[in-house]
Amino acid sequence: MNKRPDWDEYFLKLAMLASERATCPRMHCGCVLVKNKNVIASGYNGSIPGDEHCEDIGCLIVDNHCVRTVHAEMNALIQAARRGHSVEGATAYVTNMPCTTCAKAVITAGIKRVVVFSDFHDTLATDFFAKADVTIDKHNMPSTNIEYNLKDYSSAK
Numbered sequence: 001m002n003k004r005p006d007w008d009e010y011f012l013k014l015a016m017l018a019s020e021r022a023t024c025p026r027m028h029c030g031c032v033l034v035k036n037k038n039v040i041a042s043g044y045n046g047s048i049p050g051d052e053h054c055e056d057i058g059c060l061i062v063d064n065h066c067v068r069t070v071h072a073e074m075n076a077l078i079q080a081a082r083r084g085h086s087v088e089g090a091t092a093y094v095t096n097m098p099c100t101t102c103a104k105a106v107i108t109a110g111i112k113r114v115v116v117f118s119d120f121h122d123t124l125a126t127d128f129f130a131k132a133d134v135t136i137d138k139h140n141m142p143s144t145n146i147e148y149n150l151k152d153y154s155s156a157k
Helices: 007-019 072-082 100-109 125-131
Strands: 030-035 038-044 091-094 113-116 135-138
Touching: 007 030, 007 038, 007 072, 007 091, 007 113, 030 072, 038 072, 072 091, 072 100, 100 125, 125 135
Parallel strands: 091 113, 113 135
Antiparallel strands: 030 038, 030 091
């Protein structure tokens, strides 16, 4: 019998799936915001609506950062806001450790827990999360395999 994923693994896998929609080749990142074991919103890094994608025309680099890209965490927070969903007390499941700017937005939005499986280089997120009493839980990368246990109904009479 296959192992059923725990909640953290389940939501991290959803964040991994969201990251597959990312359009910036520098980093594919996904974020899922969860409250009471329900998905509030998801996001991935990509261009603003109506703009061209980095993967099509190249990145717009300023100070070694792609400024064309809206990060996954920001996109998820914006989607929650646009739909009127409060994120106060929610958990953010993110494939990569948030950058400093995204960490500040996550903190200010009232998210109390961040679950990641990959570090991000050159960030103050850990320091800011500690000051704001936001818990960071780092997990191993979940298995990329999805197990299907579908009964074969074709032989049923």
